[in-house]
Amino acid sequence: MQYLSANHVLIASPESKFCYFIGKKSRTKKLRIKNAFGESRSGINRCNDVIIVGAGVAGSALAFTLGKDGRQVQVIEKNLNKPDTFAGELLQPAGYLKLSELGLVDCVRDIDAQMVFGYAVYKDGKSVRLPYLLENYKNDVAGRGFRHGGFVQNLRAKAASLPNVKLEEGTVTSLIEEGGTIKGVQYKTSNGQHLRAYAPLTVVCDGCFSSLRKFLAKPKIDKPSHVVGLIVENCELPHPSHAHLVIANPSAFVLYPISSTEIRFLIDIPGPKLPSISNGQMATFLKTMVAPKVPPEMYSAFISSVDKGDIRTMPIRCMPAAPRHTPGALLLGDALNMRHALSGAGMTVALNDIALLCDLFKTLDLWDTTTVMKYTTHFYNTRKPMSFALNVLPDSAYKVIYSIPEELREKVLQAAFDYLSLEFSFTRELVGLISGLNVESWTTFLHVFATGSYVTGAMFLPVPSPDRVYAAARFASSAASIVIPTILDEGLGHLFYTESPPNYSERKTKQMEAKN
Numbered sequence: 001m002q003y004l005s006a007n008h009v010l011i012a013s014p015e016s017k018f019c020y021f022i023g024k025k026s027r028t029k030k031l032r033i034k035n036a037f038g039e040s041r042s043g044i045n046r047c048n049d050v051i052i053v054g055a056g057v058a059g060s061a062l063a064f065t066l067g068k069d070g071r072q073v074q075v076i077e078k079n080l081n082k083p084d085t086f087a088g089e090l091l092q093p094a095g096y097l098k099l100s101e102l103g104l105v106d107c108v109r110d111i112d113a114q115m116v117f118g119y120a121v122y123k124d125g126k127s128v129r130l131p132y133l134l135e136n137y138k139n140d141v142a143g144r145g146f147r148h149g150g151f152v153q154n155l156r157a158k159a160a161s162l163p164n165v166k167l168e169e170g171t172v173t174s175l176i177e178e179g180g181t182i183k184g185v186q187y188k189t190s191n192g193q194h195l196r197a198y199a200p201l202t203v204v205c206d207g208c209f210s211s212l213r214k215f216l217a218k219p220k221i222d223k224p225s226h227v228v229g230l231i232v233e234n235c236e237l238p239h240p241s242h243a244h245l246v247i248a249n250p251s252a253f254v255l256y257p258i259s260s261t262e263i264r265f266l267i268d269i270p271g272p273k274l275p276s277i278s279n280g281q282m283a284t285f286l287k288t289m290v291a292p293k294v295p296p297e298m299y300s301a302f303i304s305s306v307d308k309g310d311i312r313t314m315p316i317r318c319m320p321a322a323p324r325h326t327p328g329a330l331l332l333g334d335a336l337n338m339r340h341a342l343s344g345a346g347m348t349v350a351l352n353d354i355a356l357l358c359d360l361f362k363t364l365d366l367w368d369t370t371t372v373m374k375y376t377t378h379f380y381n382t383r384k385p386m387s388f389a390l391n392v393l394p395d396s397a398y399k400v401i402y403s404i405p406e407e408l409r410e411k412v413l414q415a416a417f418d419y420l421s422l423e424f425s426f427t428r429e430l431v432g433l434i435s436g437l438n439v440e441s442w443t444t445f446l447h448v449f450a451t452g453s454y455v456t457g458a459m460f461l462p463v464p465s466p467d468r469v470y471a472a473a474r475f476a477s478s479a480a481s482i483v484i485p486t487i488l489d490e491g492l493g494h495l496f497y498t499e500s501p502p503n504y505s506e507r508k509t510k511q512m513e514a515k516n
């Protein structure tokens with residue numbers, strides 16, 4: 001017999017065929033099992049600590065970490081084949097550090113991943129290099145570029161290697177809710193069986209197209225653009241081992257190495273419509289509007305890649321985290337929070353969240369819903385500095401640039417480039433934010449407002465005239481009307497949040513003692 005909390009008792013031995021789960025309302029469920037935490041023979045119920053929906057970057061990394069902490073984890077993933085997507089191929093240095101902290105760093109070792117040491121920013125043939133600030137870290141700490149599919153398969157294999165993590169193929173169709181508490185999920189297996197699984201905690205990591213987030217959050221999804229994904233082969237980057245950001249109108253783009261022979265181009269196309277791939281409009285767009293901005297040493301390789309025709313697109317979705325605190329369930333990864341893909345930050349935020357969450361929940365009794373809720377609130381607040389820095393800067397800059405009148409845009413883009421070209425000591429903090437290595441919310445504020453003020457000031461130049469003053473005023477008011485709501489949507493509560501969850505310091509000391 002195992003006491004899970006005052007209201008929950010699990011009666012079973014590892015050899016027993018049944019376990020009895022006595023729930024809050026003294027309802028007893030008889031679960032037919034192979035062993036106390038094993039697979040259901042009848043296929044109806046399981047005894048888990050945690051159910052994870054989705055084994056992408058977030059779900060797989062979380063499953064491994066919770067499994068390592070001794071939890072019984074059931075992961076249900078819609079498709080266990082190697083993912084074939086270009087979403088999530090540049091990991092920021094802070095994301096790499098988190099991989100390392102979680103014991104997952106070998107997942108980037110056998111996939112021809114490339115080290116990335118910073119950004120080179122281009123505009124009209126001029127470039128400025130913004131190296132990551134890595135001097136205080138070990139030699140292996142840097143960004144990484146890789147093929148998404150290989151990385152995720154490695155994460156899945158790592159999670160599945162733990163005996164207490166069960167990874168299975170199935171599509172979760174709904175959450176099981178009783179009296180306002182999530183008790184588990186209903187899912188359909190790959191052979192068409194409809195099953196249910198129960199656990200005191202369900203973590204929903206079903207990605208950017210999440211069908212379940214609406215039950216656990218108030219999603220406010222913005223769809224500013226699409227991105228085109230293209231692989232350019234066998235050419236050298238002008239700044240080797242760097243990601244390149246090309247500031248251009250109408251389409252900004254980033255490129256970075258994803259293997260020793262491949263460079264990923266991610267080209268943004270603002271607005272709801274895309275040129276058609278099938279009738280050749282897209283190829284024409286890429287050759288006429290994008291190719292002239294591509295660094296000259298990569299031009300012919302870029303054109304060959306467009307001619308090859310392997311052009312793929314994805315919609316961009318941005319969404320501030322707005323979870324509805326629900327007992328028994330949590331959201332994580334893109335299901336919780338999304339930012340523009342050009343920031344290359346989604347995986348870093350997800351891995352940071354997992355490290356935080358697992359640290360907080362390490363020795364928590366997951367059946368004690370009230371305490372878990374308090375820790376969940378703490379998690380949603382302490383994750384904010386990272387997500388605030390990596391979401392607010394790129395999202396507000398993007399929204400401002402594409403909302404101002406066309407005639408102001410070129411001037412604003414030029415001023416943004418000049419801002420990035422300022423003395424390196426000034427941009428050090430900015431690089432700290434982009435890489436996720438130094439994410440102070442006040443620094444984020446400082447740079448949002450410093451960029452805005454710099455661009456506004458630049459509009460007066462060379463000599464203030466009535467036209468220029470008017471243009472600057474239009475820019476400033478339009479920027480303020482976008483940036484302020486973006487900041488408010490992300491939430492400011494964390495800046496003033498100082499609480500610790502119950503017994504946190506006591507638990508932390510015990511954890512530290514156990515470690516030593």
Ligand SMILES: Cc1cc2nc3c(=O)[nH]c(=O)nc-3n(C[C@H](O)[C@H](O)[C@H](O)COP(=O)(O)OP(=O)(O)OC[C@H]3O[C@@H](n4cnc5c(N)ncnc54)[C@H](O)[C@@H]3O)c2cc1C
Nearest residue numbers: 054056057058078087088089090172207333334341346347
């Ligand atoms: C075009 C593009 C480019 C990007 N580039 C980068 C980048 O360079 N760097 C970066 O850090 N981030 C990038 N991102 C963001 C990054 O892809 C995500 O932040 C990251 O993949 C989030 O991981 P996740 O586990 O939440 O979601 P995913 O990795 O999408 O995983 C979700 C998983 O849930 C499964 N699933 C969905 N529904 C169900 C269901 N009902 N039942 C069971 N399983 C289900 C899916 O099959 C999938 O395996 C990019 C995003 C886009 C759109």
